[in-house]
Amino acid sequence: MDDKQPLEAIAKKLKIGEYHRHVLLCIGDACCSADAGAKSWEVLKDELKRRNLSLATGPTACYRTKVQCLRVCASGPILVVYPEGTWYHNMTAERIPEFVETHLVCGQPIEDWIFARNPLPNE
Numbered sequence: 844m845d846d847k848q849p850l851e852a853i854a855k856k857l858k859i860g861e862y863h864r865h866v867l868l869c870i871g872d873a874c875c876s877a878d879a880g881a882k883s884w885e886v887l888k889d890e891l892k893r894r895n896l897s898l899a900t901g902p903t904a905c906y907r908t909k910v911q912c913l914r915v916c917a918s919g920p921i922l923v924v925y926p927e928g929t930w931y932h933n934m935t936a937e938r939i940p941e942f943v944e945t946h947l948v949c950g951q952p953i954e955d956w957i958f959a960r961n962p963l964p965n966e
Contacts, residue, residue, distance in 0.1 A: 858898055862906040864947065865925045866891075868934065871912040874919025882936035883920045884909050890943040905947055918958075927952070928961035 854860065868887055870880025887907060891897035896905040915921045918932040922942070929952050934942065938956065945951050 857906075858900060858904065859906070861900040862904045863902055864905045864927075865908065866905055866947070867908045867910050867913065867923050867925070869910050869913040869915065869919055869921040871910070871916070871919070873912065873916040874921055879935060880920050883922075883934055883939055886936040886939040887943070890940055891947075894943060894948060896943070896947060903948060926963040926965075928963060929957055930959040930961070931956045932958050 866887070868880075868884055869875075870877075870884055872880070875883075888897070891905055891907055894903075896903050897907060899905075913921050913923065915930075915932075920934045922931040922934040923929065924931075924946065929946070931942065931953070933956065942953060942956070945953050
């Protein structure tokens with residue numbers, strides 16, 4: 844039995860391999876309230892879908908992941924965008940639409956919200 848077959852079908856459905864960015868949003872209760880984290884996550888999902896960035900292809904295609912801890916544990920929700928490795932703080936539901944438009948659509952990081960950088964190497 845080939846265990847990879849169901850996974851390959853899921854990956855194809857999710858368009859894994861087509862994305863140019865991966866956004867991870869930390870909603871852990873060590874850095875923000877459960878309510879703030881949940882609201883940010885819902886707005887992020889909605890914005891990515893609305894702008895056709897999620898489950899898409901092309902240069903702005905973006906995968907999203909909700910995580911419980913990115914080990915920063917302060918000034919959350921914390922959000923990181925890879926491969927550029929841009930780390931954002933206080934990513935409340937109110938900030939998410941501007942982040943999506945400015946960083947993900949226009950390619951311009953929002954410097955005032957960034958607290959660290961850790962880009963992945965280009966292949």
